[in-house]
Amino acid sequence: MAATISKIIQALEPSATLAMAAKAREMKTAGKKVYDFSVGEPDFTTPQHICDAAAKAMADGHTHYTASGGIAELRSAVAKAYQQTHGLEYGPQQVVVSNGAKHSLHNAFTCLCDPGDEVIIPAPYWVSYAELVKLTGAKPVIVPTEESNNFKLTPAQLRAACTSKTKILLLCSPSNPTGSMYTPDDLGALADVVLEKNLLVISDEIYERLVYGDNKFVSFATVRPGLAERTVTINGVSKAYAMTGWRIGWTLSPLNIAKAMDSLQSQETSNPSSISQYAALAAVSGPQQCVGDMLKEFAKRREYVQGRLAKLPKVTCPEMGGAFYAFFNVQAHLGRTYGGVQVNNSADWCLQLLAQQGVATVMGSAFGAEGYARLSFATSLDVLEKGFDGIEAFLKS
Ligand code: PMP
Ligand code: GLU
Numbered sequence: 001m002a003a004t005i006s007k008i009i010q011a012l013e014p015s016a017t018l019a020m021a022a023k024a025r026e027m028k029t030a031g032k033k034v035y036d037f038s039v040g041e042p043d044f045t046t047p048q049h050i051c052d053a054a055a056k057a058m059a060d061g062h063t064h065y066t067a068s069g070g071i072a073e074l075r076s077a078v079a080k081a082y083q084q085t086h087g088l089e090y091g092p093q094q095v096v097v098s099n100g101a102k103h104s105l106h107n108a109f110t111c112l113c114d115p116g117d118e119v120i121i122p123a124p125y126w127v128s129y130a131e132l133v134k135l136t137g138a139k140p141v142i143v144p145t146e147e148s149n150n151f152k153l154t155p156a157q158l159r160a161a162c163t164s165k166t167k168i169l170l171l172c173s174p175s176n177p178t179g180s181m182y183t184p185d186d187l188g189a190l191a192d193v194v195l196e197k198n199l200l201v202i203s204d205e206i207y208e209r210l211v212y213g214d215n216k217f218v219s220f221a222t223v224r225p226g227l228a229e230r231t232v233t234i235n236g237v238s239k240a241y242a243m244t245g246w247r248i249g250w251t252l253s254p255l256n257i258a259k260a261m262d263s264l265q266s267q268e269t270s271n272p273s274s275i276s277q278y279a280a281l282a283a284v285s286g287p288q289q290c291v292g293d294m295l296k297e298f299a300k301r302r303e304y305v306q307g308r309l310a311k312l313p314k315v316t317c318p319e320m321g322g323a324f325y326a327f328f329n330v331q332a333h334l335g336r337t338y339g340g341v342q343v344n345n346s347a348d349w350c351l352q353l354l355a356q357q358g359v360a361t362v363m364g365s366a367f368g369a370e371g372y373a374r375l376s377f378a379t380s381l382d383v384l385e386k387g388f389d390g391i392e393a394f395l396k397s
Contacts, residue, residue: 070097174322
């Protein structure tokens, strides 16, 4: 007899980014040439001094359970870094270290949402937000944004989406999947609505360090007085330090929320890997040159990607302010056949692009924006060049 899966998990969509990455991997294993722009993870190896710190942690015997919310040194180092960078005062107890920022998000939603609560999520949104909200029994309220406004939520859209049940606004800047960034003024204007409507904010700032040109990152909690008391900031080492596999993320939040998340985590996962925590400590408190070096490479790739996208016929894409994604509009290319196969939506388009040219992207529909595709440019220029040749050939076919 096949077991019945719980209703809440039956309703869960698997991660589309990871599903596309798995498909690309499968094709590679089968010996096919694949240009993989699906998953968003830096192709660089973790900087040596961070790996050394992990080896030292093992040699020093840091191979046991730690405090559930993370080792004191890392919690203090994160708090200190926020004080220095953003002028935000957090005590170490307000930092909860988890198994990646995805886990931090899960903790935050689980500790804050009751069934029936509403969480406002501007679309396009990263694939996991809505699903993590649904797991709590709360309702994701998706608010579509405009490409012409660089996919930014406006204060009027936020106000219009609020009901008596609205509890949380989710923000992600720089954005996955669009690379769009709110200016300090944009954030201030949204913050005014947040304060007026008495909302909490989960601010996903994992791409904080990956910002291009004149764009300026500011942490949401700093843009108006009183925001730190209603904001859970999400961050981690995955993107800035090329540490996706180490699984370390964290939250900065009011103490009562931190205590709740710590307690949840103590029952759920005990603690994040002790060795990874020491590696993250070296990342946060060690030399930061490596972040700048990787950013320089990402900046070259971004420029290249913008140049190639601009040359694609009837494809549009706003300039990316941060992160390492391009979210481009392929609406003009839907509703026709490619190599004899009818392509009607972004999922068909991405799947046929992969099947026919070996180029892996992720369909906009997975991010709540039909008619678009996401390309991660956290890959080498050489792979990007061949991938774009494949996209060009596909559009001509
Ligand atoms: N937030 C955003 C916007 C992301 O793109 C990612 C990357 N998967 C995460 C959170 C989670 O990062 P991780 O769990 O690897 O720390
Ligand atoms: N953030 C990355 C992405 O969106 C990693 C994959 C994931 O965790 O979804 O592709």
